[in-house]
Amino acid sequence: MEYLLHVLTEKCTGCMDCVEACPIGDGIRVIPLPALPERWDIVVCRHCNPAPCVEVCEFRALSISENGAVTLNQELCTSCKACTAVCPFGAVFLRLDGTMAKCDLCSGSPRCVAACEEGALVYERVERKRALMREKPSVVELLEFKGLR
Numbered sequence: 282m283e284y285l286l287h288v289l290t291e292k293c294t295g296c297m298d299c300v301e302a303c304p305i306g307d308g309i310r311v312i313p314l315p316a317l318p319e320r321w322d323i324v325v326c327r328h329c330n331p332a333p334c335v336e337v338c339e340f341r342a343l344s345i346s347e348n349g350a351v352t353l354n355q356e357l358c359t360s361c362k363a364c365t366a367v368c369p370f371g372a373v374f375l376r377l378d379g380t381m382a383k384c385d386l387c388s389g390s391p392r393c394v395a396a397c398e399e400g401a402l403v404y405e406r407v408e409r410k411r412a413l414m415r416e417k418p419s420v421v422e423l424l425e426f427k428g429l430r
């Protein structure tokens with residue numbers, strides 16, 4: 282059994298409760314979409330399996346934990362940004378201080394999900410996590426997945 286973090290952007294009201302609840306501060310971002318009034322994109326790690334970021338990291342700084350969370354070991358990370366280049370969701374990025382930022386799933390109990398009263402974030406047990414990232418999805422597939430199309 283694995284856990285899946287689902288993002289339903291169509292339900293997001295831009296209230297930022299999830300962002301405020303994030304213990305690392307930048308594990309989740311809510312970004313207004315200029316072309317779509319009153320719509321926001323939610324940028325957060327989907328903890329893919331297989332995970333392109335884990336596969337590309339030469340320094341073994343990223344790994345998949347037992348609870349399915351894709352976690353970053355800051356001590357091994359060189360901030361080379363190879364993971365940023367392959368993440369289809371923009372979910373791992375360089376901070377101004379030179380360290381990489383990424384959601385760690387709050388040890389399996391994500392606070393952002395608990396904070397979202399609109400139901401835009403859903404964390405559920407699944408038989409088998411969808412193999413989301415076997416190939417880099419097209420822009421259209423990504424928009425559909427994010428509920429923006």
Ligand code: SF4
Nearest residue numbers: 326327328329334368
């Ligand atoms: S590729 Fe992106 S969304 Fe997938 S596990 Fe890595 S950081 Fe998360």
Ligand code: SF4
Nearest residue numbers: 338358359361362364
């Ligand atoms: S930035 Fe860090 S985590 Fe990402 S690929 Fe490079 S060493 Fe690995």
